[in-house]
Amino acid sequence: MEELDCFFYPESVAVIGASNQPKSIGKALLENFFSTRLAIKVFPVNPNHATILGKKAFPSVKSIPAKVDLAIVAVPAKAVPMVLRECIEKKVGGAIIISAGFAEIGEKKLTAEIQKIISKNPGTRVIGPNCFGVYNSFNGLNSTFSESRKMGYPKKGKVAFISQSGALGVALLDWISSQEFGLSKFVSYGNAMDVDESDLVEYFKRDKQTKVLAMYIEGVKKGRKFFKVARETSLRMPIVALKGGMNKETHNATASHTGSLAGSVEVYEALFRQTGIIQAYDLIDLFSFAKTLENEPLPKGNRVLIITNGGGYGIVTADQVVGNCLKLAGFSRGNEKLLRKAFPRTVTVSNPLDLVGDADDKRYKQAILAGLREKKIDILLVLILFNTPAIDKKIVKELIEIKKKAKKPLLVVTIGSEYTIERSRELERGGVIVFKYPSVAAKSIKALVDYAEFRRQNH
Amino acid sequence: MEELDCFFYPESVAVIGASNQPKSIGKALLENFFSTRLAIKVFPVNPNHATILGKKAFPSVKSIPAKVDLAIVAVPAKAVPMVLRECIEKKVGGAIIISAGFAEIGEKKLTAEIQKIISKNPGTRVIGPNCFGVYNSFNGLNSTFSESRKMGYPKKGKVAFISQSGALGVALLDWISSQEFGLSKFVSYGNAMDVDESDLVEYFKRDKQTKVLAMYIEGVKKGRKFFKVARETSLRMPIVALKGGMNKETHNATASHTGSLAGSVEVYEALFRQTGIIQAYDLIDLFSFAKTLENEPLPKGNRVLIITNGGGYGIVTADQVVGNCLKLAGFSRGNEKLLRKAFPRTVTVSNPLDLVGDADDKRYKQAILAGLREKKIDILLVLILFNTPAIDKKIVKELIEIKKKAKKPLLVVTIGSEYTIERSRELERGGVIVFKYPSVAAKSIKALVDYAEFRRQNH
Structure with missing residues (x-):
């Protein structure tokens, strides 16, 4: 069992910030979990309501009378540190922090606080914040907050897709659902405060359902770590990458989007060449390359x-x-x-x-x-x-x-x-x-x- | 009334080479005329049958007891000179020669013979040979030999499309039918032995239903004439062109396709720049540019x-x-x-x-x-x-x-x-x-x- 498996194969999930309010993220999140085909125990968490969407709600993750494999966190930014601490006390395997309002808007204090909690508690892995989470087409697990009536989900396939950008990633999931090729898994990892692109590449290198990895990235956090794992992976299966912020003028936009430290264009082109990553320049290329590499x-x-x-x-x-x-x-x-x-x-x-x-x-x-x-x-x-x-x-x-x-x-x-x-x-x-x-x-x-x-x- | 109007607004059409044989060009042609919404008189011509698709057939165009505005010629290449002479005797306004087997396969004798007939008889204008002819979305006129059950036709719109390549042109007609923008008229003009790209640009410059001209060309026959008319047209409405054979290696292929004398890449790029023609490099660009220029x-x-x-x-x-x-x-x-x-x-x-x-x-x-x-x-x-x-x-x-x-x-x-x-x-x-x-x-x-x-x- 891989450490990150808790994000893709949980048996029980707490949705913290679940809500009855129409058009809210907390409602969309919970609805997507209820529609999951897999038999997953889902626990809505909300201190202000006894039931959410007709299901018993818990005031906090700690009050859930069962083991929790995965927590989905969709609460206001300032409540995230407390919620995260509770998840750790509860010994949750992984937490996906959907909430935004951190490094991407220059919020330093909260960012530092969360960073501290994460580094002190390596037992609970964190995806996000500022992300859409995961989709696993093999069991239907869906932690995104898209409105399902407004989109389709990809069929099973052999391409894994990881995206630093959540909204773009989900729109592409929707588009892929209209295509004949399928996906194995999808991850929107946002600000990557714990689980980053290198961890995910490493995970997919060993994932038996994945034959090609497609990625949208705005910046790489740890250059050396990424170089090593990307090269090892490319020697086993193709990686196709679309890098956002490839021009001087667009470079800065990535900082305010996912708080990335984006290196220069030349650095990335060299990185891709040396690690065998195939570079795409537009969305249509990214998946055309991926499906070709998967099939031929x-x-x-x-x-x-x-x-x-x-x-x-x-x-x-x-x-x-x-x-x-x-x-x-x-x-x-x-x-x-x-x-x-x-x-x-x-x-x-x-x-x-x-x-x-x-x-x-x-x-x-x-x-x-x-x-x-x-x-x-x-x-x-x-x-x-x-x-x-x-x-x-x-x-x-x-x-x-x-x-x-x-x-x-x-x-x-x-x-x-x-x-x-x-x-x-x-x-x-x-x-x-x-x-x-x-x-x-x-x-x-x-x-x-x-x-x-x-x-x-x-x- | 413009000279080329007979190709787009005929009141009577002779289909020479009409046929009962399944999958034949002569059958597809006639079926497309029968499905035309406009009240056009259609005369099948075939010396071997008394009726074609249940309709009285005539042994030759001359034996039709009525005026003929437009003749569609789909007979074997070697019969084309005779048929063309008969059309001229009949004082047909225009002839579209669908038949292939001329300059594009290096057939010099027949090519020269037709050239001679055309230059001696300027009263009958000729489109082709080696072409698919015309489609007019405003009256449904369709001289192509595509199987209509296998394709759609564009809705009415303000983009005219002329294509040296017939099959490509028709496939694009089909594709456009699935899009929200429409076409005014389409012309596949093939080897352009009489009516060439310059004549067509001139015609569309004055066509009230056309606001943008999209063209696929492999070569320009008369450089000076084209330069003048293209520049005049660009000053009134946009022309977007996709030029086939833009590389040294692909250059020669255009000769065997439509018998074009394709100039060098640089010559064409300069020609487009100086005449204000917007150059496209792929099919998706050609029509994306055209619809943008038409709308914005x-x-x-x-x-x-x-x-x-x-x-x-x-x-x-x-x-x-x-x-x-x-x-x-x-x-x-x-x-x-x-x-x-x-x-x-x-x-x-x-x-x-x-x-x-x-x-x-x-x-x-x-x-x-x-x-x-x-x-x-x-x-x-x-x-x-x-x-x-x-x-x-x-x-x-x-x-x-x-x-x-x-x-x-x-x-x-x-x-x-x-x-x-x-x-x-x-x-x-x-x-x-x-x-x-x-x-x-x-x-x-x-x-x-x-x-x-x-x-x-x-x-």
Whole structure:
């Protein structure tokens, strides 16, 4: 049992600051716990009410007549030290302090007081303050205070996501719920006064449900500790990071947000490079990289074959492939000859390999299998425009079958409305990643190539 | 009446090469015409069948006992010269040659023959060959051969879209149908043997239903002609262009695709800059720029205020704003003081202006109105995370009302699943543009700022 397991697998939870008041954090928190699928004992704590949401409430955590694994603290900032002391007396395993109003607004006295309590009592681990807490998609545990009627939660998956920013993290949880990939666990850790990014990376390195770690960070607290654990982790599984405050002008904003001591841009870029962390620059990249790294085998090189039934789509994609420092692969003479023979004259055997508008699933299959066989090709990027009369649903099943046996990365790009979106979902459910925009596909392949290179250089 | 009007407003159409054969282009073409809402006379032409899809067919265009405004030609390449001659004898106003197999596969003889016919007969204008033709969202005219059961068509709107690539163009039509913005007209013009990009730009410059022109081009045929008409047009309305083949390696692919003589990257970048064309580098940019330019007033400068209820979201967005050569605006002392007074202590009056997680619509309204008043701010970028308990639907109506009166660009960024998507759609229907990704929002604002600058320098 890991020390941080109490945050993800508690058997009993105290919600301190639980409330009946509409739109309050204390009400949203408790409702989210009540909707948890897992059989968890939940104890509302509020000294002013006998019941909260119809359930017996306790005046303090100490008055709960049972063991408490996890405490969720959502009380005014100035009450946090007292509540935290009570949690420690109660021997609570972990406490998540949701409350804000500390270092992020320059509140030094309260911050120092909490710091002192934490360092004197290492037996009770603390996440926060100024955070949203955790979500575990395998048991439904949800310590966030989002209104569940206004959001969805991710399905089970192999990507863990940790976020220094709570609101952003939860919005992304919501967005991920509409995608085909899933999450293992989510942690919003805010001001990181005890449990920090290094502890979390260390935890996920050993978490059996996690294959890729995605992170949003604004600053790293302990550089050396982070360097060591991040590098060790990258040698076992990919880490993708989006760093907020990458410009001189935005740098300062991180201090007032999560009280981070954000280092210079160059320091972070060097840190990421040396530890093998793949850097993302926008939200769309962060999760496109993560799902690609989770799903695809590591390529042997950076040579990409683009297959398409739309010439312009192929060219736009090729521009993105080249623009992201990837190479357009060629066929060896033998394979080129074979393909020329197999295809009608309108098909130019080149890269992009434009199968032209009347390409059917058979022509695609020939092209893809040739690409998988060809030694000069490392990665296949298959573009499909589903609106042409010659293409039908059959290609979805065939792609899924081919992908199962493929030893090279094989990704799809397509764009459209309902019919195309449905095909995309079928492909993703079958294990084939689909992108809508060529730029995102190319950047994701670059992330995969970079990580493969890091692993090759450090095996 | 404009010369090219026959392509968009025909009263009678001959579909030459109409077919009963499932999955054929000739069948898809005819079906799309039959589903047209407008009262257009449609004549199937096929020498081998008396009826096509249950309708009387004619052996040739000449045998049609009525005037023909527009001919759609979908016959094998080698039959195209004969068919084109017949169209000219019939005095057809315009012909769209869908058929492929010309310059794009190095077929010189047929290409030369068609070129000769076209130059001798300027009375019949020709779009294509190797194209998908036109779509007019105002009357439903659709000469493409996409299978309509597999795609949607854009609603009416003010963006015209011309594409050298047919399949890509149609896939984008389909995608646009799922978006809240609409199109006026679409043209896929392929090898451009007669009607070329310059003719089309000239046409849309005068088209009353078009306020922005979006284009996908692989090469420009007549540089001088294009320069002149593009510059004239840019002085009246924005043109956004995505150029395929922007790298040395991808450059050649455009020749085999649409037979383009693609100039060097530098030549095109200079051409775009000098003519005021806003350049896009990926599909997502092309239409994000177009819808922004269509919807927003021109800003006076590049100073952006970011308002948010999620600190991390604000910081990621600020990174993108700065990274795209825009400035983070500040407040003048008076306004800063007022805001400090109006907001709780947890709000730091800065940029991003983080209204923090408990911000409600009232706090947003105060911040936005202050931003609109402030002389040091040119553009407002409003980030909303809808999952927090304090935010509700009210903010949608209020934003729409504020936007109606606002004289500065005001754009929204939000991300989530169902609840958030529904709010986004409401906002867009109400005239407020919404982005999902900070990078796309920032690039779109940059496009707006660049176009405003071009207009200022050339008024």
